[in-house]
Amino acid sequence: MRKDKRLTQEQLGSLVDLSATQIGKYERGENRMSATRFEQLLSVLGTEQPARPGFAEAQRAYHVPKFDLDGLARSLKTIRREVDRCLKIMADASA
The missing domain is CATH 1.20.5 (Single alpha-helices involved in coiled-coils or other helix-helix interfaces)
Structure with a gap:
């Protein structure tokens, strides 16, 4: 997604107050990120709500x-x- 937007790790990191090293670790799966950080990155990358993988269950009301x-x-x-x-x-x- 970052590359589709033609952003470097440094550029994306500066948008969300993270280092390029941390962005790289997220991309390689070396570190896990919180749901809040995930939402922040998706927002910066311009991803629409329905396309957010793994959060459909959390968005539905639980009975x-x-x-x-x-x-x-x-x-x-x-x-x-x-x-x-x-x-x-x-x-x-x-x-």
Whole structure:
């Protein structure tokens, strides 16, 4: 993308307050960049919103299903009863 815009690493770096060395490391995959830095670079390079790879999931609303607390409480009570039953069987067997 940088080369398509005919920018050197130095020129791109100066636009986003990074060194040419850091731009090179990003390009070679030697360093990871934050999502904020990625967005900043895309903005400077003039990339349109829909073309941003990997961020489609983050742009969609995420639905969190309602948690069934009553169902969880019932399950925990059942587990507790089974544990108590097993403990009683073990105590009776060792007596």
